[in-house]
């Protein structure tokens with residue numbers, strides 16, 4: 362797995378406001394979108410394109426367009442949904458599939474409660490969106506699922522990643538025969554005893570959408 366940690370003062374600035382416990386939900390949602398649009402620029406660096414001939418007002422020339430099949434963007438509900446619009450801003454023609462996953466807060470085990478994805482992902486580049494890579498259980502399961510469906514290139518986009526989660530992803534995906542890239546706005550210090558990222562930003566889903574019951 363390749364890991365790319367963003368390095369840009371605007372990303373650091375927006376992330377600092379996002380982390381602040383005083384930041385309210387509407388601001389949190391807007392900043393998440395803005396951050397993802399900035400990250401999407403890096404995350405889509407190897408999006409597949411094909412040559413296309415066009416005519417400008419002056420001459421004919423060859424450019425590029427997104428290849429088919431089009432990329433698939435997969436937000437992991439709930440929190441990943443907050444990243445969708447930011448990604449779509451750069452990839453408006455991408456298809457979107459959904460995975461609903463929840464981490465049991467006592468065992469930290471991830472489980473899937475909803476799935477709406479194409480049956481066959483052969484030849485597809487997939488962009489998985491989840492703001493938090495904590496223990497890595499959620500993202501590892503999501504990526505394994507997409508690879509089983511045939512995806513042949515995976516890019517995971519996160520806001521925060523913990524070293525423990527990256528280590529687990531690397532171990533669990535070692536046998537996966539598909540290139541995986543992780544693009545994250547920041548690499549945080551560690552997990553605390555409850556499995557929360559430190560310094561982190563708290564529960565991303567709750568801060569985007571309110572406390573889940």
Ligand SMILES: O=P(O)(O)OC[C@H]1O[C@H](OP(=O)(O)OP(=O)(O)O)[C@H](O)[C@@H]1O
Pocket residue numbers: 437438439440441462463464465469471491492493494495496497498499500526556564565566567573
């Ligand atoms: O790396 P992990 O240890 O698996 O933890 C990360 C997961 O936890 C959060 O989701 P949560 O289960 O809180 O669901 P939510 O998005 O509905 O709030 C977060 O959005 C990730 O999906």
Ligand SMILES: O=c1cc[nH]c(=O)[nH]1
Pocket residue numbers: 440493495556557558559561562563564565566
């Ligand atoms: O810090 C964390 C860890 C998992 N999920 C979150 O939303 N935040």
Ligand SMILES: [Mg+2]
Pocket residue numbers: 440564565566567
């Ligand atoms: Mg949550």
